[in-house]
Amino acid sequence: MEIKEFFPIWDKMTAGQQEALVSGARRQVLKKGTVIHRDTEDCAGLLLLEEGQLRAYMLSEEGREITVYRLLEGDICLFSASCMIRSLQSDIVIEAERDSRMWVISPGVYRKLMDESALIANYTNEIMASRLTDVMWLMEQVMWKSLDRRLASFLLEEADLEGSGSLKITHEMISNHLGTAREVVTRMLRYFQSEGMVRLSRGAVEITDRKKLEKLGQI
Amino acid sequence: MEIKEFFPIWDKMTAGQQEALVSGARRQVLKKGTVIHRDTEDCAGLLLLEEGQLRAYMLSEEGREITVYRLLEGDICLFSASCMIRSLQSDIVIEAERDSRMWVISPGVYRKLMDESALIANYTNEIMASRLTDVMWLMEQVMWKSLDRRLASFLLEEADLEGSGSLKITHEMISNHLGTAREVVTRMLRYFQSEGMVRLSRGAVEITDRKKLEKLGQI
Numbered sequence: 488m489e490i491k492e493f494f495p496i497w498d499k500m501t502a503g504q505q506e507a508l509v510s511g512a513r514r515q516v517l518k519k520g521t522v523i524h525r526d527t528e529d530c531a532g533l534l535l536l537e538e539g540q541l542r543a544y545m546l547s548e549e550g551r552e553i554t555v556y557r558l559l560e561g562d563i564c565l566f567s568a569s570c571m572i573r574s575l576q577s578d579i580v581i582e583a584e585r586d587s588r589m590w591v592i593s594p595g596v597y598r599k600l601m602d603e604s605a606l607i608a609n610y611t612n613e614i615m616a617s618r619l620t621d622v623m624w625l626m627e628q629v630m631w632k633s634l635d636r637r638l639a640s641f642l643l644e645e646a647d648l649e650g651s652g653s654l655k656i657t658h659e660m661i662s663n664h665l666g667t668a669r670e671v672v673t674r675m676l677r678y679f680q681s682e683g684m685v686r687l688s689r690g691a692v693e694i695t696d697r698k699k700l701e702k703l704g705q706i
Numbered sequence: 707m708e709i710k711e712f713f714p715i716w717d718k719m720t721a722g723q724q725e726a727l728v729s730g731a732r733r734q735v736l737k738k739g740t741v742i743h744r745d746t747e748d749c750a751g752l753l754l755l756e757e758g759q760l761r762a763y764m765l766s767e768e769g770r771e772i773t774v775y776r777l778l779e780g781d782i783c784l785f786s787a788s789c790m791i792r793s794l795q796s797d798i799v800i801e802a803e804r805d806s807r808m809w810v811i812s813p814g815v816y817r818k819l820m821d822e823s824a825l826i827a828n829y830t831n832e833i834m835a836s837r838l839t840d841v842m843w844l845m846e847q848v849m850w851k852s853l854d855r856r857l858a859s860f861l862l863e864e865a866d867l868e869g870s871g872s873l874k875i876t877h878e879m880i881s882n883h884l885g886t887a888r889e890v891v892t893r894m895l896r897y898f899q900s901e902g903m904v905r906l907s908r909g910a911v912e913i914t915d916r917k918k919l920e921k922l923g924q925i
Contacts, residue, residue, distance in 0.1 A: 545842070547850040555845075574836035577843070601828055608827035609820055615831065617793035619838045623764070624796070626774075626845055630885050631766040666849050 490590055493535040493563055496610050504600055504607065511596030517583040523567060524581040530570035532591045536562050539587025540648070543579050544663070553629075553666025555579060556621040557648070565614050568594045571601070572615075629666065637665055638675050639704035642685070642694060652694035661692075709809055712754040712782055715829050723819055723826065730815030736802040742786060743800040749789035751810045755781050758806025759867070762798050763882070772848075772885025774798060775840040776867070784833050787813045790820070791834075848885065856884055857894050858923035861904070861913060871913035880911075 490509055491497040517523060523531055541558040543566060558564050569575045571594045601608045628637055641664060646652050658676065662669040676692065679685045684700050686693045694700060709727055710716040736742060742750055760777040762785060777783050788794045790813045820827045847856055860883060865871050877895065881888040895911065898904045903919050905912040913919060
């Protein structure tokens with residue numbers, strides 16, 4: 488993907504702004520499992536994801552995790568450039584969930600563009616608003632939705648991302664996505680199995696009744 | 707408070723922008739308990755809180771609540787103008803928690819200013835980033851912090867807001883702030899009382915050992 492494809496506002500930018508974005512960007516490849524942002528101090532830059540998948544998650548002092556959102560092809564990661572925005576302070580971790588390829592735009596270059604262009608500042612605003620919407624959505628899920636429904640939705644989402652109903656995923660990994668204990672996930676998966684919705688094997692979950700899972704997730 | 711006091715960037719704005727803000731604003735008074743924003747469709751405008759206190763909370767389909775943040779004197783409310791920002795979609799409710807007085811800037815006027823001024827767009831960006839930081843902070847609390855610690859922090863925060871250790875608040879109200887069941891709050895408050903941290907009476911909680919509560923809240 489070219490840089491301009493990440494910016495629907497590209498044609499409204501000046502030639503100078505387009506040039507600044509292009510020359511301020513470099514390509515980076517991340518192996519699955521690489522952490523690109525951990526502390527508020529990290530500030531690699533704006534990430535434009537060409538290929539692969541990034542996972543943004545919160546980490547407790549005790550090492551528990553919860554997935555806040557995923558970034559897919561065509562998405563822009565703002566948290567990895569959080570030093571650009573003074574009021575954005577959060578210990579979110581960003582990790583490559585698959586081998587990934589991306590453009591990295593230096594925070595200095597991008598900040599300068601935001602300062603001079605209302606168009607670019609407002610586009611950035613929209614990206615932030617959509618992350619805020621994601622976090623509020625997750626908050627609602629965690630607060631009001633029971634774990635069986637969250638687990639059903641999660642399995643379906645994973646199947647869509649993988650393009651397959653056979654998921655290579657451990658109970659531990661699932662618990663880290665959902666921010667709950669492994670034992671609770673195991674118990675719930677066994678219940679799903681007894682209801683014919685999944686088949687469990689070592690390190691894998693196979694979806695056997697998609698419709699039933701969908702019904703449960705949507706309640 | 708004058709409108710310019712809400713904008714640290716005031717002196718960098720053009721005279722035309724200052725004039726647009728002033729003439730696009732009207733004063734509004736809200737009685738305690740009034741809801742000013744409920745649906746995504748509501749779009750009263752940007753609220754500049756001169757006096758009083760607003761509470762932003764999430765509401766489940768079953769009527770459960772959790773306080774997401776409070777707005778105090780000098781704060782700006784962006785969610786009440788969410789129609790300005792396409793990607794900002796969330797069913798947050800905003801209610802006057804005390805009698806409040808505010809400036810309301812029409813969303814059309816403000817959107818126009820954001821579109822023409824990078825300065826104003828970036829300032830708006832900072833406000834949004836700070837709400838995003840608040841929501842992520844709350845998420846961390848809800849996920850990783852036990853209820854006794856959240857309750858201790860909440861009581862201390864209320865005492866600071868009220869300027870008094872004698873809080874006129876019911877267990878029901880506390881449970882709506884914390885997003886938990888009333889019975890759980892009652893049980894925890896009774897435990898706090900048995901530990902000498904609070905004294906309970908009808909519709910009131912009095913803090914009797916601030917230090918002990920602080921210690922519990924900070925763990």
